[in-house]
Amino acid sequence: MRFNSFLLLSIVLSGCAVLEPGHDQEASSGEVPEVSFNLSMSRASLTTTEFEQYKSMPVGLFAECGTIHRGRADTRDQRLEKVDPARSRDAQALAYHLFERLSGADRPPVDEPGTNASLADPGKFTLKLNVGDKHVELVTSLDFVERRQASIATDAHNFTKQVRALTSSIMCGNNDFYGIGRAR
Numbered sequence: 001m002r003f004n005s006f007l008l009l010s011i012v013l014s015g016c017a018v019l020e021p022g023h024d025q026e027a028s029s030g031e032v033p034e035v036s037f038n039l040s041m042s043r044a045s046l047t048t049t050e051f052e053q054y055k056s057m058p059v060g061l062f063a064e065c066g067t068i069h070r071g072r073a074d075t076r077d078q079r080l081e082k083v084d085p086a087r088s089r090d091a092q093a094l095a096y097h098l099f100e101r102l103s104g105a106d107r108p109p110v111d112e113p114g115t116n117a118s119l120a121d122p123g124k125f126t127l128k129l130n131v132g133d134k135h136v137e138l139v140t141s142l143d144f145v146e147r148r149q150a151s152i153a154t155d156a157h158n159f160t161k162q163v164r165a166l167t168s169s170i171m172c173g174n175n176d177f178y179g180i181g182r183a184r
Contacts, residue, residue, distance in 0.1 A: 035095035036130045039163055042068060043123035043142050043178045044116040052177050054163050061163075065172040068116070076172050083166050090183075091166060094159040099129045101152060102136040108152040111144035123178060127156060146179035158183075 035056075042051040049068040054061060061083050066076040101108065114121040123142030128135065138156060148154040157180060164171070165183040175181060 032089075032093050032096045033131050035092055035099055037095050037163075038126075038128040039160065040126045041123065041142055041160070041177055041180070042116055043114075044119055044121050046119060049116045050172075050174075050177075052164075052171055052174070054166070061166050063167050063171055065174065079167070081166070081168055087162070087166055087183075091159065091162045094155070094162055095129055096131070098127070098138070098152075098155050098159055099131055099134075099136055101155065102129065102138055103134065108150060110138065110140040110152060111149070112141065113139050114141050114143075125156070125160075127159075142178055142180075 037054070037056050039054045040051065041053075042049055050065070051068055051073065052063075052065040054063050056062075057080070060081050062078075062080050064073075064075050064078040067074045111122065113124040113126070116124060122144065125138070125140050125142045125145045127138040129137070138152070140153075140156075144150075145153050145156045145160065148157050160180050161183040164177070164180070170182070
């Protein structure tokens with residue numbers, strides 16, 4: 001009986017990881033791969049079409065916003081910022097989760113994107129994600145993401161809020177972009 005208890009204890013302990021000081025459990029079990037992204041949103045308002053765009057870069061986050069007039073962007077605010085590492089990790093985790101969902105065989109259905117042709121148009125939401133040499137893209141309406149009409153829309157909404165919060169100040173004075181705010 002004593003031998004069986006020893007054997008069981010040995011098996012249980014062999015499955016436990018021993019961590020070195022300064023290493024956390026998550027890092028030893030595998031970190032989230034680096035995900036580069038390009039996020040673009042646009043929506044027609046009463047008199048114009050507004051846009052916000054964010055792109056991850058090796059040196060930080062490129063962000064711009066403004067209006068679109070006759071198919072051409074009129075940029076009101078444009079910046080390249082260093083990003084807070086904690087917020088960046090949160091955005092990376094959400095981006096990788098989206099990447100995995102969009103890479104799967106059962107790609108979730110989404111609404112068709114709008115064209116920004118009128119005030120009633122649902123707008124356009126485009127998210128491109130890259131991990132290594134693999135690329136996925138989510139193109140849908142801004143309303144679909146803002147209203148969180150499906151779990152993929154909720155994931156995209158949460159990611160977008162996190163990305164919007166990466167900038168040090170609010171882009172173009174928009175606390176939210178047609179219902180999508182900034183993470184706290």
